[in-house]
Amino acid sequence: MAVSIKSQIKKLAKEFDLKYNPSWFRFIWVSSRENILIEFITGCPDPIYANYGKKPAERIRNMPRFIASIEFKKCLKRYGGQIVSKEGFDKRTIGKIQERATRKELLGVYSRARLGKYKRVALLTKAKNKKQLYFLLKDILRHEWIHILLSRNNISFQSLNKKHWAYDEGLVEFMASFLDKDLDNLEKHMANEKYPMERKYWEYAIKFRKMLKGKIMPKDRKRTISRFKATSITG
Structure with a gap:
């Protein structure tokens, strides 16, 4: 199914005049x-995480309290995905985690992601059943790879300011719905x-x-998005 998703991403690139390389x-x-702990330390704006700090360093200090919380147990029931990059998910950040086992656990993910070779990599949570697997490969993987397509084409509102994350997510959902004619x-x-x-979103x-x-x-289409990013957001 990943091959099928790549063909959709390629089509999307053509429809929006974007560069495309399958190796991305x-x-x-x-x-x-x-997945939850990586979201937590890399600055995901989820309000649950924000209760433990807005900046990664603050969240890392509060990680033991988060892991011991009811909120964390609820978060563990989630399944989905995210994008990691070497700018946000790096050995130095992981090395600040106090608990040795957790630090080792996330270093293992870092090693498997091979961020020295790939600028951005999608993480998907392991599926517990066929229904989840289908959803993760059909919808979540495409969502995350659209993020990669956009970032590779220098279309990222969060690069201007982290508070603009909703524009990035909204554009991804728009493009996914465009592909689905929805x-x-x-x-x-x-x-x-x-x-x-x-x-x-x-x-x-x-x-x-x-x-x-x-x-x-x-x-x-590309010109409209680029102009909006350059003027409406920064102006």
């Missing part, structure tokens, strides 16, 4: 615990989303749908 796209499986249902997806943070996808309405040519 890679993923590895991780445990739910590993742009008319963004409001429905937002209404069905229970988690406030992820509801923002759809809210911002709707913004991009409005922004790109009537843009038929790939170069026009």
